[in-house]
Amino acid sequence: MTALRPDVAEPDRDGPADVAQAEGNGLVQLHESIATLLASRGQWRQAYQHLRSAFDLACADQDEQPKIPEQLRREVDRLRREHAEAREQSLRDSLTDSYNRRYLDQRLVDLESGRGASTPGLAIALIDLDWFKQVNDTFGHLLGDRVLQRVVELLQEDLPKGGFCARYGGEEFVLVLPEVDVTTAVEIAEAARLRVERHAWQSLAPGLRVTVSVGLACESDGEDPAARAPVAPEQQLLRADSLLYTAKQSGRNAVAYREGGRVRLAGAASGRRGIAESRVAGY
Incomplete structure (x- = not known):
């Protein structure tokens, strides 16, 4: 799954702001990992919600709007396609490909x-x-x-x-x-x-x-x-x-x-x- 975090320069020292930023990046990674797991299980709605949370965290406290929305749209479109394909397969007989x-x-x-x-x-x-x-x-x-x-x-x-x-x-x-x-x-x-x-x-x-x-x-x-x-x-x-x-x-x-x-x-x-x-x- 495409990472949603914008590029951030490496800090010179671990001050309070750096610690908070590291925690935020950790939460973004956590939400992305959960979204990937849920998508692999076909739980598309929950996967989208975690992607949305990762996006909101990645955009927090940014002076300029990062190029994340386009990445998010691509991820959501992919999830929708996989959802539609999985749903169609769930309605088909595996042997004959007729409906079930x-x-x-x-x-x-x-x-x-x-x-x-x-x-x-x-x-x-x-x-x-x-x-x-x-x-x-x-x-x-x-x-x-x-x-x-x-x-x-x-x-x-x-x-x-x-x-x-x-x-x-x-x-x-x-x-x-x-x-x-x-x-x-x-x-x-x-x-x-x-x-x-x-x-x-x-x-x-x-x-x-x-x-x-x-x-x-x-x-x-x-x-x-x-x-x-x-x-x-x-x-x-x-x-x-x-x-x-x-x-x-x-x-x-x-x-x-x-x-x-x-x-x-x-x-x-x-x-x-x-x-x-x-x-x-x-x-």
Whole structure:
């Protein structure tokens, strides 16, 4: 961390003023050291406060304004950049670089508070890799990690404005699609499922095949947006989980959603028979 003390000529003898100056310099050094330690721990606000204290001490009793403010601005700017980078990293999954559960929870709260009754509803897709344990058992966990990374890349393609992907846990991911109607949400989820199915997985390992099952919960479910009651994101996640169960029990590699009171499968899976019932009562 850049020193904040102005250049001071060496005294000829240790008089009272020299002793006071030495004590002041010692306090400046102490505040700088504490600021550096706090910054290394990500405690940015406290680090700034100690930098500010060091600056005030260094400027005390100076006849001319030293060139410290520019140094301080550089230090504060650096701390802010590191703070922003650290915060972004804290919201990312370390393996896949998708957003993590912490970010998902925060954004769902923000989206819930910012939605209006007349705007299109929020859609949440809960996505699970099919037979992923077999992938790990057959090809190894290192390749399994590469599969997860590639799946995230495929899921994040062509998302609408404000949409994002987050890792929900293990091999489960969530697509959050704000302000879309049920038709658009189904198209987005089905396109993502199809990208995963059609990807050239054998380029990673001969015989490798990866598919996903998707439970898609749409707030409006095809109803008039003006007539619908708001649905809490937590409830939508439960609905998405129930529909994911439907997709799994109905043959996997499918998008299950509800429209007009009926559970449906999207795309090529729509012709399958024996669609499983929802696990959530009253849905």
